[in-house]
Amino acid sequence: MRQIRAILERERAGLVAGGDVALRQPGAATAHEKVDDDAAPLAEMEQVIASNRNRERAQRLAAIEGALVRLTNQPDTFGVCEVCDEEIPLRRLELMPWARRCTQCQAGDHPQSGGPRRHRADFR
Ligand SMILES: [Zn+2]
Incomplete structure (x- = not known):
């Protein structure tokens, strides 16, 4: 870090x-200066x-x-997302070190909101 x-x-x-x-x-122009x-x-x-x-x-x-x-x-x-507790990718932190959310949470959707990624992992 x-x-x-x-x-x-x-x-x-x-x-x-x-x-x-x-x-x-405002009013910095002198009085006789035509506006x-x-x-x-x-x-x-x-x-x-x-x-x-x-x-x-x-x-x-x-x-x-x-x-x-x-x-x-x-x-x-x-560097941990305040919404989903996932680590924010270092590349994102390098661009926006003040970021408090990962890209997906910032955009309003992350895997925990029912994305297909987690289900596919469960399937194995
Ligand atoms: Zn997140």
Whole structure:
């Protein structure tokens, strides 16, 4: 799990270094500057995009912090799906080390929900 920690710390450092996307201050334009009617909605949209980006970044950062805490406090259960208790494939963890569910549970279906895999195993 050492490489997972390294990935998490690198991701976190990258997010912290990135900083918040600067939001344009409303009313930053000087009074005598003529406001272009066409530009106003665009600026508004840019602000929405920027704040969405900041929110996603904050959520990602929180997920990474949480994963680092879990990795420190419960290294034995780190990388185990919180839904089906199966180990999350290392390849998935390398891409998304903050993932708490395996790919199937994240997608909403896993073998325990009556998939054919388990029945075939029972047959042997
Ligand atoms: Zn699962």
